[in-house]
Amino acid sequence: MERPWSEPHCGSCANGGVSQPRLVLYNSLVDRKVPFVPAAGPNSKEISWYTCGPTVYDSAHVGHARNYLSFDIVRRVLEDYFGYTCLYVMNVTDVDDKIILRARRNYLLVQYRAGATDAARVFADASEALAAAVDKQRRKVGEAEAALADAAAEAGSAGEKRREELSTNLAQEQLLLGKQEAAAAALAAAGQGAGVAALLQLAGDALAEALDRQLGATVTDPAIFRAHAAKYEAEFLDDLAALGCRLPTVLTRVSEYIPEIVHYVEQIVANGLGYTANGSVYFDTQAFRASGHTYGKLNPWAVGAAALAGEAAESTGEKRHPCDFALWKGAKPGEPFWESPWGKGRPGWHIECSAMASAILGQKMDIHTGGEDLRFPHHDNELAQAEAYYHSCGCQQWVNYFLHSGHLGIEGLKMSKSLKNFITIRQALESFTPRQLRLMFVLQPWEKKMNYGEQAKEEMRAKEALLRNFFSNVEVVLRTQKVAATLQRWEEEERVLQSELAAAQRRVHESLCDNINTQGAMGALCDLVKAANIYLAKREGGAAGPGPQAFLLRSAAAYVTRILAVFGLVASPGDFLGFADTAAAGGSCxxxxxxxxxxxxxxxxxxxxxxxxxxxxxxxxxxxxxxxxxxxxxxxxxxxxxxxxxxxxxxxxxxxxxxxxxxxxxxxxxxxxxxxxxxxxxxxxxxxxxxxxxxxxxxDPAVLRADQAERAKAAAEARGKKLRSQLEVKRKELEKFEKLAALPPIQQALADKYSRWGAATGEPTHDKEGAALEGKALDKAKKEVEKQRKVRAPLEKKLVEEPGFMAALAADIAAATAELAALGLAENGTA
Incomplete structure (x- = not known):
């Protein structure tokens, strides 16, 4: 279906006021690339931006880093390359169902653990809680299967998209079921003899959920919820700093904007687009549509799909329509609350962003960003709320450009706290530097799904090594070359390199204009680096020829550095205050x-x-x-x-x-x-x-140590390959001679055929019945003896030449086996 979206433009300019090639962005409001024009006009460099920040109920993971780093890169390109001045607003959701549940459950589990001394009692409680969790998750899998089956007959692209999302939802629910069934099996296998700590480790989440059902209403101290949110907010901000993300211009917390949120809800109700029910307030999606607005602009195929609707799917019996969603939730036992015209309660999930963004940015914003999973219902509900709030102003487009970062996948599914398949940012930074993580995302389209796996890691490592070696080589030329004594005349090689530099500059600009395509820009930079390396090899290869041109190389390296600074891969002026220290800025001593x-x-x-x-x-x-x-x-x-x-x-x-x-x-x-x-x-x-x-x-010493470790690993593997080859040969040789050594003497081997032997010749003279051998029978006997002698000849010869060779072979085999073990390598070729 065609979704309504109007390109911002200057009324006095027939073509939008831009005559040169234009920056285009992939806008989720229409799911295509469209020209970027600030709301203030095509010649304005001032833009407004709101990004959905964290819901601080747990540690941030690499999937979150994908979102925040990707949009930090996009922001830097807009600010540092295209020259925009950005008013950047980020929210922190510190009041939310997830925070309330996690804080309450953690508190109750801590209390339970403090009094848990009877392992048998804990085992019984844990078993019951896990069984209930498995049953609940099986029902969810059944519901997900039914939803997918119901969508099977839906035609068109909307039906296809809905099936795709429902299929992903089913896979996620199945993954959770598998984890819970595995936990239940592990608990049963461990038994009560495993001890209290081990039992709680296996069933803690399920037990916390069970405790919450029984005792959640008794947790009434607001400090419990605030302390939980404050802990993870501080951790998140530390993670942002560790990743090198620019701080927002404005940071808003839900708990600090309750008056604005209440006013926002009041205005929506006053505009006839919201209604009250038992102390709660709901958004009226049908009245919203009837008043001329479109509901579900970002994800129309998800509207009405309960499995995809999140909070909108809650069945309270208070809603006029299943698609309606809460603006304000009446207070329940065991939850924090604030006073409002409708009684004690707290904001719904979506209203916070509409109210806080409007409080800072007003009736129109240029850019709104967030993860792909927020499209529906969160962002669609945000848009609906804002248009309802500004209804009397005729607002039909609160956000001009909606940008969504693609999922970060792991094992085929998005990385998610709820799926328990995540790697925290802090865990990732134990394996990668902040620059490496950023580079990993620079090398991927920001709006596309990417997988967190070996392929992405290897590409990042290869590009980082290429760039590092390039800068080192140029630095050596700049440090060692005496310009006054070096020929400065340009030859064909210099003209070729300058042409490559100009081509890279064009390609980078084209790539960044094309939806901030950092992957393409990095490709252009790497091609320039390779061209510079070829130039260096030619100029340094001939002793009699001219050396490399330091000024030209510096120009190429300076341009690469400039673009890397735009991406946040090296320090840029926006990353420090005051006068930059020479050494800190990369100067040499x-x-x-x-x-x-x-x-x-x-x-x-x-x-x-x-x-x-x-x-x-x-x-x-x-x-x-x-x-x-x-x-x-x-x-x-x-x-x-x-x-x-x-x-x-x-x-x-x-x-x-x-x-x-x-x-x-x-x-x-x-x-x-x-x-x-x-x-x-x-x-x-x-x-x-x-x-x-x-x-x-x-x-960096860490890089050097890593390089050494790689070389040592490669050397060990090469040595291991050689040792395994030697082992195979020596074992076969030893086995051959051991078999020969185990053979009986010839007379014993042929005792079943011959009874008497000649003392001088060592050949048989009589058959097994005692009859003398003559003619052909004697010839045959001699041939058999000769055959036996040939089989034993190699061993006899070797023993004459090297009497202790078999012991030496055994010693060589033992030494090679021991060396393989010392190298940490198995004899079959595995580590």
Whole structure:
């Protein structure tokens, strides 16, 4: 169905006032890309933005990071690339059914645990609670199956979309059922002998739900609910900071906007689009439609589907129509409440955003964002409430652009707290840096579903390594090249690289204009990096040719850095206040460079001497005056002092080896150790080149350690492959000779055929009956003996040449098996 949406435009401009290629955004209100025009006019750079923040009832997970990081990236592009000034509002839902339930249940479970001393009693309670939870979830699965079956005959794209969402809903309900059945089976297997702590670990959630049914109404202290919300709000804000997300301009809490919410509900009722019932207030969806408005603009195919309606599906007996939803909920025992014209109560889920966004942004906003799962009913109900509130003003389009981030999938389903298939942001940051998580989302379209899996992780790691190596290589050129002594004339290679830079700039701009396509922009940057690497390889490959042009390389690297800063992958001016510190902004310290240059040069010298087996006296002479020169120029910075201390320790070690006349291999070992251990911990990557020189690059120690671990893993796997091959050969050889060694003597092996043997020849002379062998019978007997001798010949020969070879083979097999075990590798090729 065609959904109503009007493109914002300036009335005096026939084409909307924009003549150049335009920024387009995927607008969920029409599910297509449309030109972006601020409500203030096509030439305005001021935009308003409201984003649905967290419902703070539990820790935020990577699915939430997908939403907040994705829109942080979109916001940065609009602000830092396109130059918009954004009034950015985020809400915190600190009054909500989920918060109330979780706070109450946690409180009751803590109280229960404090008095739980009888394991038998706990086992009985837990078993009963889990059985009830399984029964309830089975009913939900049945309802989900029925809803999907009912939608089977619906025609058109709306029917197809409804079936798709109902199918996903069924899969989620089935997943929850499987988890609960598994918990019930584990509880039954554990028995009461497992102990109280283990029983509560298995059945805590189900037991908390059962306790809430029995005792929830007795929890009346509002501090319990506020403390719960405050804890997870603080944790969420810490997570945002850890992820490097820009803070909102305005942060609104439901509990601080109760007067505005009450007024909002009053106005909707006054406009004839809401009604009261037993202390609650409901939105009248039928009256809303009758007054000329459209209900379900974002997700029309979900309207009327109870399984997809969330709160709207609650059957209270107070609603005039099943699609109506609560604006204000009358107070119930065990819930926080506020005074209102309708008595004590609290806001419904959806009204908070309409009221708070209107309080800050008014009757019109440019952008509203949130996760895909909020389309219906939350965002559709928000829109309906705002249009109902502003009904007398003729408001038909409260939001101009609705942007929804795609689900983050894991194991085929969206990551969700309710499904218990989530990874918290804090857990993810134990495996990834904030930059890596951000890069993972930069490499995906913000509006499309993505899977949190190995493919996304590997793509992120590959791109990060490509960029890191590029910046390091350019930094080496800038640091080591003497511009005054280097040919600056441009040749074909320079013109090609400049062409690649210009092409990347065009592609990045086109990609960002096309719905903030950061994936495409990153592709353009990576192609530029690859072109620059090819250029570097050509210019550094020939000793007689011109070196790389430092200025051109810096221009390419500066552009890549600029766009990465726009994405929040490196620091940008919007991320700090005041004057940026040189070092913090990425500047280099002259003292540090001096020490590292001296350190590297000294190591190159002694390493080269060790390789050429120079006399110890020459090695001792090379140590004279080092590292005094570097020390005189190092300055007093902590970084330079750390490096100078490491340089001094290495110099003393080499000097001691020279004085003792140590063999060259010991010097080379010391050179490798300082590269692989000392400098790694100091954040320096030292790369040895084939010509004997080396180059240093600054790097995060964690990255260097990870690289070392990868190399060690690869080396271990290569060694393991070789060991397994050797084991296979040696085991087959040992098995062959052991079989030969186990063979009986020839006369014994043929005793069933021959009874007497010649003493001199060792050949049979009589058959088994005692008759003398003659003619063909004798010839046949000799052939049989010869065959037996050939079988035993290899073993006999080997024993003559290497008497202890079988013991040596067994020892080799044992050593290879032990080495595989030490490497953490199995003999069958698995870790």
């Amino acid at each position: 002259g003292g540090t460079e001096t020490v590292l240059d001296g350190f590297t040069a000294f190591r190159d010298t002694v390493r080269g001497m060790a390789k050429s087996k120079a006399p110890a006296a020459e090695l001792a002479a090379a140590c004279a005056g080092v590292p005094d020169e570097a020390a005189s120029k190092a300055g007093s910075s902590g970084r330079a002092a750390e490096l100078l201390a490491a340089f001094t320790a290495f110099h003393q070690q080499i000097a001691a080896q020279a004085a003792a006349g140590a063999p060259p291999v010991e010097v080379l070992t010391a050179c490798d150790r300082v590269r692989d251990d000392t400098l790694v911990e100091l954040g320096v990557r030292l790369e040895d080149k084939p010509d004997g020189s080396s180059v240093w690059k600054p790097e």
